[in-house]
Amino acid sequence: xxxxxxxxxxxxxxxxxxxxxxxxxxxxxxxxxxxxxxxxxxxxxxxxxxxxxxxxxxxxxxxxxxxxxxxxxxxxxxxxxxxxxxxxxxxxxxxxxxxxxxxxxxxxxxxxxxxxxxxxxxxxxxxxxxxxxxxxxxxxxxxxxxxxxxxxxxxxxxxxxxxxxxxxxxxxxxxxxxxxxxxxxxxxxxxxxxxxxxxxxxxxxxxxxxxxxxxxxxxxxxxxxxxxxxxxxxxxxxxxxxxxxxxxxxxxxxxxx
Amino acid sequence: xxxxxxxxxxxxxxxxxxxxxxxxxxxxxxxxxxxxxxxxxxxxxxxxxxxxxxxxxxxxxxxxxxxxxxxxxxxxxxxxxxxxxxxxxxxxxxxxxxxxxxxxxxxxxxxxxxxxxxxxxxxxxxxxxxxxxxxxxxxxxxxxxxxxxxxxxxxxxxxxxxxxxxxxxxxxxxxxxxxxxxxxxxxxxxxxxxxxxxxxxxxxxxxxxxxxxxxxxxxxxxxxxxxxxxxxxxxxxxxxxxxxxxxxxxx
Numbered sequence: 001x002x003x004x005x006x007x008x009x010x011x012x013x014x015x016x017x018x019x020x021x022x023x024x025x026x027x028x029x030x031x032x033x034x035x036x037x038x039x040x041x042x043x044x045x046x047x048x049x050x051x052x053x054x055x056x057x058x059x060x061x062x063x064x065x066x067x068x069x070x071x072x073x074x075x076x077x078x079x080x081x082x083x084x085x086x087x088x089x090x091x092x093x094x095x096x097x098x099x100x101x102x103x104x105x106x107x108x109x110x111x112x113x114x115x116x117x118x119x120x121x122x123x124x125x126x127x128x129x130x131x132x133x134x135x136x137x138x139x140x141x142x143x144x145x146x147x148x149x150x151x152x153x154x155x156x157x158x159x160x161x162x163x164x165x166x167x168x169x170x171x172x173x174x175x176x177x178x179x180x181x182x183x184x185x186x187x188x189x190x191x192x193x194x195x196x197x198x199x200x201x202x203x204x205x206x207x208x209x210x211x212x213x214x215x216x217x218x219x220x221x222x223x224x225x226x227x228x229x230x231x232x233x234x235x236x237x238x239x240x241x242x243x244x245x246x247x248x249x250x251x252x253x254x255x256x257x
Numbered sequence: 258x259x260x261x262x263x264x265x266x267x268x269x270x271x272x273x274x275x276x277x278x279x280x281x282x283x284x285x286x287x288x289x290x291x292x293x294x295x296x297x298x299x300x301x302x303x304x305x306x307x308x309x310x311x312x313x314x315x316x317x318x319x320x321x322x323x324x325x326x327x328x329x330x331x332x333x334x335x336x337x338x339x340x341x342x343x344x345x346x347x348x349x350x351x352x353x354x355x356x357x358x359x360x361x362x363x364x365x366x367x368x369x370x371x372x373x374x375x376x377x378x379x380x381x382x383x384x385x386x387x388x389x390x391x392x393x394x395x396x397x398x399x400x401x402x403x404x405x406x407x408x409x410x411x412x413x414x415x416x417x418x419x420x421x422x423x424x425x426x427x428x429x430x431x432x433x434x435x436x437x438x439x440x441x442x443x444x445x446x447x448x449x450x451x452x453x454x455x456x457x458x459x460x461x462x463x464x465x466x467x468x469x470x471x472x473x474x475x476x477x478x479x480x481x482x483x484x485x486x487x488x489x490x491x492x493x494x495x496x497x498x499x500x501x502x503x504x505x506x507x508x
Contacts (some may be wrong), residue, residue, distance in 0.1 A: 040360045158339045161309055164327040166406070176352060180343040 036227040044227040059211060059219045063235055070201050072210035073129075077136025078197040082190060085141035089148025089189070090178070099149070110142045114200040118207050128208030132201075139200045143192035151185025152178065184255050191247035198240045213239075221235070258319060260285045260444060261306065261328075261410060266315035268301055275301050279315070281463070284406040285409070286442030287352040289456035291473070292490065293465030300336075300414055302465065306446055307333060307412040319410070328410065334404035336415040338395040342407035346398045347383040350374055350405050357406035373405035374398070376435060393424035397431070404435060413447040417454065429457055452490050456483055464493050 021038050028035040036044070045063075047054075052064025092099045092106075114135050121131030159181060163173040205214030215233050220228035259282035264280035275298040283289050293299045304310035306317060308324040308331075317324040319331075327333075332353075340349050350370035358366065374383050377397040387395050396416065403411055416432070417425040436443040436458075449455050455462045456479055464474035474493050477486060 061342070158335065158337065159341070161333075162339050162341070164309060165307075165331075165333045166402075167327070167329075168352070168354045169356065171357070172352075176344070177341065180341070 013107060034226065036230060041227040041230045044225065045231040048228070048231060059216060061211065061216075063213075063231065066211065066213045066216050066232075067235055067239055069210075070205065070214065073132060073196075073205075073210075073212060074136065074197045074201050077133045077200070078140060078194055080133060080137035081141035081193050081197065082144055085144030085189070085193065086138065086148055086186060088141075089145045089186070090152055090182075092145065093149040093152025093182075094178075106142065106145065109138075110146075112139075114139045114203045115207070118204060122208075128210050132204040132208055132210065135204050136197050136200045140193040140197035143196065144186070144189040147185045147189030147192070148182060151182035151189075154185065155181045184251070187247070187251045187254050191244065191251055194239065194247055198236075198243060219237055259276075259283055260320060261446065262316075262318045262479075263306055264316045265359065266302075266310050266312045266317070268298075268305060268310070269406065274470040276312075276472075278472050281306075281473060282447060283410075283444060285444050287461065288436070288443060288445045288447070288459045289461045289463070290447045290449055290459040291463050291465050292449055292452055292455045292494065293393055293471070294450060294457070294467055294494070297465050297467045298471045299465055300448075303412050303414045303446060303448045306471060307331060307429035309333075328412075330409040331412060333404055333412040334396075334399050334403045334416040334493055336418045338387070338399045338419075340394075340395055340398055342387050342400075343347060345386055346374060346379055346390065346401075347371065349387070349398055350402045353402045353406045354430045357408075369429060370401075370405055373401040376404075376438065377401045377431065391424075393428060396420060396428060400428075400432065400435065404439065407439075409444060411445040413449075415448055415450065425451075425454075429454055433458055452487055452494070455490075456486060462486075464490060 005194075024035075025037050025039075028037040048063045052067075055060040055065060075246040092102060117135045117138050118131060121134035122128065125131045125134065155178065164179055168176065168193050201212065202214035202217065204210075205212040206218040209215055209218065213235055217229055217232035217236075220226075220232070260281040261281075263279055263281040266276055267274070268276045279302065281289070290298060291302060301310065305312045308317065308327045312347070319328050340346075341352070344352065347367070347370055350373060351366050354361075354366045354369045361369070371380065371383060376379055377400055379394060379397055379401065382390060382394060386390070387398070390398065396419075417428050420428065436445075445458075447455070447458060459479055462477040462479060464477070465471050466474070477490055477493075479486065
């Protein structure tokens with residue numbers, strides 16, 4: 001029964017994809033002549049997909065390599081966000097004074113677009129790579145901060161009492177109570193943060209012109225090879241989907257434990 | 258001088274007076290119970306006595322020292338067990354043993370934790386997590402955790418309140434046996450809503466009237482005729498319709 005359901009779900013999702021492809025083909029044939037059709041997109045992208053690790057030039061590389069550059073950059077920025085965001089979340093969650101002091105600032109910084117941070121990063125670091133990392137970290141860190149903070153606050157008073165009754169040292173309280181109690185919340189934050197980091201990478205690469213899926217997309221737009229834009233868009237979506245699923249899987253394992 | 262002394266304790270939450278004029282003294286080796294209906298302020302009382310909560314006025318002293326923060330050398334059993342779900346039964350007990358005996362080796366900590374888990378009959382379940390244990394077993398772990406630190410005084414906050422009647426009766430007997438098995442008289446302050454539980458386990462009993470501004474009854478010594486004591490306690494608790502739940506229990 002469950003098996004049958006799974007097969008049906010997979011079939012249905014393929015039907016959905018087919019319908020969207022159909023709509024895309026119709027649109028490019030009838031309404032928007034500048035939009036390459038699915039067939040044309042595949043035709044012009046084949047080289048990049050079939051030889052994903054081929055390096056022909058700085059901005060002319062297989063889609064696998066481009067994705068790898070972007071993933072590596074995201075990993076660095078995301079790691080930075082986690083390393084800053086997690087302790088910040090713990091501080092905000094455990095100290096009401098700290099919370100009252102910094103919560104308004106965070107609420108103001110949170111909705112700022114990566115497009116606004118990037119120029120500031122470029123001014124500060126004078127190089128595109130650190131500016132991109134700065135932007136990714138700054139934009140993607142907030143879900144980690146907010147979720148960790150909420151996780152710390154959601155720790156039941158009972159657990160705090162246990163720490164007092166057992167006379168746990170602050171460090172033992174942190175490792176045996178605070179951290180395990182907050183871990184599921186932290187991971188929800190990490191998942192959201194990674195999603196944002198992946199969103200930001202495209203903007204960051206576009207503006208800095210560094211090799212990666214976003215940089216490639218922007219370059220191909222300037223070179224008028226529109227089918228490669230679609231290749232990049234599809235790649236970005238697919239990679240983002242896989243990243244989210246991986247984090248979701250880790251999160252589920254954590255909640256079950 | 259008594260080990261634990263509460264003098265003129267009063268506590269309000271906002272405009273609501275919970276406790277008023279509470280005086281109580283516990284000698285070492287004494288097991289004292291406070292019986293009262295739900296929401297009469299019992300838990301507030303035991304939290305103040307143990308230092309988890311600060312009273313608005315009055316003083317708490319333990320071994321001659323005024324109490325600030327949770328009392329030293331004390332153990333506590335909570336109604337809802339308060340075990341850490343990510344730790345095994347053994348690790349939960351061990352967590353209490355480590356700070357109590359900082360000079361011990363890691364092996365000694367584990368041995369001490371195992372010893373008390375075995376005493377409550379959970380030697381074989383030592384590696385299970387709380388989620389894999391029944392309510393009664395969880396409370397046994399919680400009791401083992403409190404005893405394993407070998408505290409000079411125990412605070413029991415409705416220790417069996419969340420259990421079904423049969424499990425409750427079993428654990429009452431086990432607690433009594435455990436108190437006899439540790440080799441020294443146990444000093445304990447227990448909060449309960451069961452008159453029988455109080456009579457079974459304690460040397461002295463006080464009834465706590467229903468709030469607002471609850472106060473303690475005169476002492477009821479546990480000696481001689483238990484049936485008559487039970488009647489007198491129940492009468493006290495139900496006079497003025499203080500505790501309809503206990504009226505039922507007596508009838």
